[in-house]
Amino acid sequence: MAEKFAERVVSFERPGQFHTLLIGADGRFLGIGDDGEPTCFTDADDKVIWDQRNGEVQHTTTGRSLTIDDGAIEVDGEGFAVSHGPEKLPSEYLGFFEDNGWVCLTSVLSDEVVDGLRRVACTDQYAERDPDRARAAISQHVAVAQTAAEPISLWLIRQYMQIRDIAMAHTPAMAVLTKDDGKRPVQGWHSDYPYHWGVPAPGQVPVQPGASRLGVQRNVCVSDFTKVGGATAFKLGSHARNEGPPDDWGTAARYASRSYRAEHGLPYNGPDADIVEAPGGSIILYDSRTWHRAGVNRTDNKRAAMLQAMVPMYVMPKVDMSAAYKQFAASPVYQDITERERVELEALLVRRLPGPPLHGALGTDPELVALVQKGDGTRTGY
Numbered sequence: 001m002a003e004k005f006a007e008r009v010v011s012f013e014r015p016g017q018f019h020t021l022l023i024g025a026d027g028r029f030l031g032i033g034d035d036g037e038p039t040c041f042t043d044a045d046d047k048v049i050w051d052q053r054n055g056e057v058q059h060t061t062t063g064r065s066l067t068i069d070d071g072a073i074e075v076d077g078e079g080f081a082v083s084h085g086p087e088k089l090p091s092e093y094l095g096f097f098e099d100n101g102w103v104c105l106t107s108v109l110s111d112e113v114v115d116g117l118r119r120v121a122c123t124d125q126y127a128e129r130d131p132d133r134a135r136a137a138i139s140q141h142v143a144v145a146q147t148a149a150e151p152i153s154l155w156l157i158r159q160y161m162q163i164r165d166i167a168m169a170h171t172p173a174m175a176v177l178t179k180d181d182g183k184r185p186v187q188g189w190h191s192d193y194p195y196h197w198g199v200p201a202p203g204q205v206p207v208q209p210g211a212s213r214l215g216v217q218r219n220v221c222v223s224d225f226t227k228v229g230g231a232t233a234f235k236l237g238s239h240a241r242n243e244g245p246p247d248d249w250g251t252a253a254r255y256a257s258r259s260y261r262a263e264h265g266l267p268y269n270g271p272d273a274d275i276v277e278a279p280g281g282s283i284i285l286y287d288s289r290t291w292h293r294a295g296v297n298r299t300d301n302k303r304a305a306m307l308q309a310m311v312p313m314y315v316m317p318k319v320d321m322s323a324a325y326k327q328f329a330a331s332p333v334y335q336d337i338t339e340r341e342r343v344e345l346e347a348l349l350v351r352r353l354p355g356p357p358l359h360g361a362l363g364t365d366p367e368l369v370a371l372v373q374k375g376d377g378t379r380t381g382y
């Protein structure tokens with residue numbers, strides 16, 4: 001019998017140094033414009049990346065310096081907070097993402113944000129807390145909203161899918177993996193929404209020639225991601241095959257049957273698969289076609305991730321987010337985030353109809369749902 005858990009490990013350590021972001025009261029970033037002068041931007045590309053040293057910040061790509069005064073930068077009477085930035089330039093991440101179909105933004109979230117995410121997930125230092133199941137995660141803590149609007153990953157997703165108008169296919173959700181007991185159902189190999197290859201769901205994207213990119217999965221490591229602790233398993237680079245995982249790897253469709261594990265054991269976990277290990281606060285982006293499955297947690301500690309399926313606006317959402325968005329807009333979190341974050345989250349969570357006459361917000365209609373429901377199931381059997 002093949003050795004268990006023989007996947008190759010790709011490991012990212014917490015970087016020793018980070019770049020710096022300068023963030024204004026409205027959440028926009030101070031950068032250097034094409035005219036060589038300090039300018040505010042809503043997008044986080046290389047223009048807004050700085051390095052902090054000896055009481056000043058130096059713009060990474062132009063070398064322009066500004067003096068830090070009392071922990072902040074002031075330009076034309078406007079203050080900018082000196083804030084945690086990424087390890088690498090956005091263009092460096094994009095180069096890797098384009099070449100490989102995935103990229104890890106190691107420890108891109110600040111320690112304060114990671115603390116808030118763990119509080120909502122009830123893991124790590126908050127493992128004894130009880131989850132709040134009445135409210136969407138994004139309404140519970142400012143850290144969830146800040147993470148959903150994390151600017152470097154959003155810029156990368158827009159570049160990778162070659163469209164500014166991106167959206168979420170569902171509200172950000174915490175996925176908490178507890179210790180495996182050797183017999184519970186596990187997730188099999190699959191590609192994510194909208195492709196859904198290997199998943200027992202209707203409406204899967206047919207395999208197509210060409211280079212269209214219909215989804216990027218944004219997985220935030222809330223806990224540290226380790227092989228033994230249940231980090232996601234991938235077949236890195238498999239997006240380029242433009243087809244789903246092989247049945248003999250054990251697809252999610254096969255493992256959807258509760259008895260499948262007892263009869264067949266775990267899905268493929270040999271050396272042709274990869275585990276990405278990364279510290280909490282890292283964001284892993286991958287082309288949604290990439291074959292993957294949830295890891296198997298062999299520790300006593302709960303492992304949390306915040307999962308987000310990102311799609312171009314022309315791909316329909318997976319679930320109706322309207323109730324969650326209305327709850328979020330009425331929550332204290334909405335008041336505590338910046339204007340930039342509010343604008344991003346409205347665009348990501350509220351789906352709009354692009355055509356006339358109404359340009360309406362897309363949501364489900366309870367009367368219409370009742371009309372097309374038949375008995376206790378929906379009318380899908382045609």
Ligand SMILES: [Fe+2]
Pocket residue numbers: 190191192292
């Ligand atoms: Fe998945």
